[in-house]
Amino acid sequence: MDTTNEEGENSSSPTSAHPFRLFSLAEIEYATKNFDDELVIGQGGFGKVFKGYISSEEVVAIKRLDSMSDQGEPEFRAEIDMLSKLRHSHLVSLIGYCHENNEKILVYEYMSNGTLYHQLHKADTPLTWLTRLNIAIGAARGLAYLHTSRVIHRDVKSSNILLDENWAAMISDFGLSKIGPDNQPISCVNASVKGTFGYLDPEYFYTRKLTRKSDVYSYGIVLFELLSGRLAVDERNEEDECSLVRWAQRCVKERKLDQIVDSNIKGTISAKCLKRFAQIADRCVHNDPKERPSMTDVVASLQALSVLQEKSNIELSATTSFSWIVPKYLVYAINPNFDQSGTVIKGINKFRFDELKLDTWLGKGRYGMVYKGWVDKTEMPIAVKILHQKKPSNLETLKEFVHPNLVKLIGYSFQGERLCLSYEFMHKGNLGDLLRSGAVARLPLVTKVKIAVGIARGIVFLQKIPSQKRWSRVGESGLDRRKILLDEDFTAKLSDYDVSTLVDAEYNIAYPDIYGALELKSNLSGYEVVFVEVLTGERIYSSNRLEKIDRLFHQCGNGSLQHVAQLCFKVCNEVDSESKMVTMLNEHDVLIRSRLKLWLRNTHS
Known part of the structure; x- marks a missing residue:
């Protein structure tokens, strides 16, 4: 790396600046056990990076610039200045810094998988x-x-x-x-x-x-x-x-x-x-x-x-391409040439039913029983739906439902004449349960926005699937919060649209909502409600409650959350949609965390 001196950076701010925590040298020494080499997780021309603990629960990465490093005061200041103005889900987050006794130390969120x-x-x-x-x-x-x-x-x-x-x-x-x-x-x-x-x-x-x-x-x-x-x-x-x-x-x-x-x-x-x-x-x-x-x-x-x-x-046969879909260890558990029922869904992988190990009953849905399990000789968790209805005739329609924001179909099998569909297992569960437990309300804004944008992308994709003779439009089907699932990374994925199309020959997952009378559709109007629920962490049971929440933001001069939802739905597939939404919703988030619950409690429903 060239070490030529250079002027300081332009201080013009792309976005509003974010404050950082100023750590004392004593705090840094405590977090790193006095810069113990056993905690070093990286090293370069700049110096060393330590894994540190600033509390019993918070793990951080602590970058200590070497006094002999090519990177000096200008680079140290540039890093702080730049990260104070930038916020994005794919930029590392700076937590704070220490500039004491000629030490130049930066404290970042910890990245467990390194570089x-x-x-x-x-x-x-x-x-x-x-x-x-x-x-x-x-x-x-x-x-x-x-x-x-x-x-x-x-x-x-x-x-x-x-x-x-x-x-x-x-x-x-x-x-x-x-x-x-x-x-x-x-x-x-x-x-x-x-x-x-x-x-x-x-x-x-x-x-x-x-x-x-x-x-x-x-x-x-x-x-x-x-x-x-x-x-x-x-x-x-x-x-x-x-x-x-x-x-x-x-x-x-x-x-x-x-x-x-x-x-x-x-x-x-x-x-x-x-x-x-x-x-x-x-x-x-x-x-x-x-x-x-x-x-x-x-x-x-x-x-x-x-x-x-x-x-x-999905399109390539299991004999030549199944290793592209799941880890190699899963390939050996499957006999792709086995045809238990005589039915073949071209391009979708087939299991024998006795290879599915069903462990936990997850519930009974409209179309059948759902179990957590795995494929024999593997440890990859899956969700298995055993349909009530006998073998449907239009199995080829399953291949239409491939998108990062739809729950992924891994394969299929038959229990007698009943179709069993195996999906990726969604570790975080469904949005409805997470709203009721209060888990959504505790999420940071960046994660809430990721969920909201993912839901929008899923709905927009479904609207583009070509209509068939008996299919209804996706906008006419129900939007059930229990069918919005979240993976380990809080990526939102819609479920059951493929099964409803398969069984009913139309989008039809309008399950009765026992928690309220507000019926949602899989379109912009339904999305607006779910968007507000995700951002506030509040379950919305009626249009009156939705209007009440929006009224609070209007009174405080923050603008309508429903309007932001409309914009999110419109730009969800743009490259910087998440960062745009985070920037737009920063002030809303402050209001939500400081005043919303108290305001709702003190007003009549």
Whole structure:
């Protein structure tokens, strides 16, 4: 990394600043057991990163800058200044800092899975292809948000992408970041060359003209790193393969894409997905910055790629592609050629019923019994629905319901003539139960927004499924809070729309709501109610209660939550929709936490 001195950063704020906690040196020493080397979880030219405990329950990452480091006071101040202005679900969160006795220490939220660099090049267990693809999308979304905020990161690399407990990607290390001018379509900053060799944009290196496309180039290297598992620069390789980008570009040009793929994930990527992923990476590292895509375009392309891979997982036969759908250990538990009933749903994986181990009865739904279980010889939890009705005739319709915000169908089997559908197990349960228990009210705003945006994306997708002869429109079906499920990462996924279409030949999941008379539909008006429930944590039993909540926000000058819900529904599929909503709802959230419950208690229903 170049150590050339540079002027301080532009202090112009993309968003309002957020205050940080100022830690004393004594608190930091206590949290790290006086900087005990046994707590070191990372080390670089900047110094060491320690795992620390600032309370019995709160674990943090503590970055102590070495006095001999290339990164000095300007970079330390730039990091604090930048993260005080930026908030996004794919940017690492700074909790506080310490600047005492010449110490420069930054305290971050703890990322339990470390850096992407470590997971790709040092970890014992290789990342799956789908995990890598999701990491790529998360990192791209973080960078797209930075670029829309006029921020150029300037040091994008795998060691600056952190991974939380759910493998969500977080962009980190903003010490070299620059804020560009707001009056140009492409921000261009004259800057001395800083960054990391192997990831450095050659155009920036030669001209010292820093643009957003410099970040795009570095991100393209990360994409090739994810695909190949190779280091950006590896002197152990032959001279013509030492540079990852040159070697990968040559493989793309010569159409030898199979040579790029990490041996740990070969056979798990569909041919179309591999080709398009390599093309996206190749465009990112184009020699001409004008030919490189924007990060917003990259996000859209990768999200489309994710949907393509999901569809490939379902459309290809179990004999050739089941390993793309579930972990390899699950493949051996399934005999894809076994046809117990004589019925085959082309493109959906088939289990024998005796391979399903049903453990816990979860309940009785409209269409049958639901159990928690697993597939024999595996530990992957699944939810199994055994339908009351005998074998339906239109099983092919199940293939239409593939989306990140719909509960994923893993496979099917038959118990006699009864159809059994196996789905991914949703660990957090359903929204209705979480609202009644008060769990939603305790969630941070970022998580509430993630849930709300996910629900909107699911409904919008369902509205686009082509209508069949007897299907009703999705907007006419009920929106049941118990059929909005949440996974470990609080991703919202809608359920039962596929089964209702299969059994009733229409969307029809309007279960009676025993908790109130307000009947919701799977459209914008129903979404508005659920949106307000998620944001406030309050179950809404009547339109009167909804109006009462909105009235409080009007009286306090915060604007209508229903209006924000309409906007969320409209922009839910945009790359920065979650960050937009978080920014818009910050003041609402303060009011919700400070006054809403008391106000509702003191007014008549």
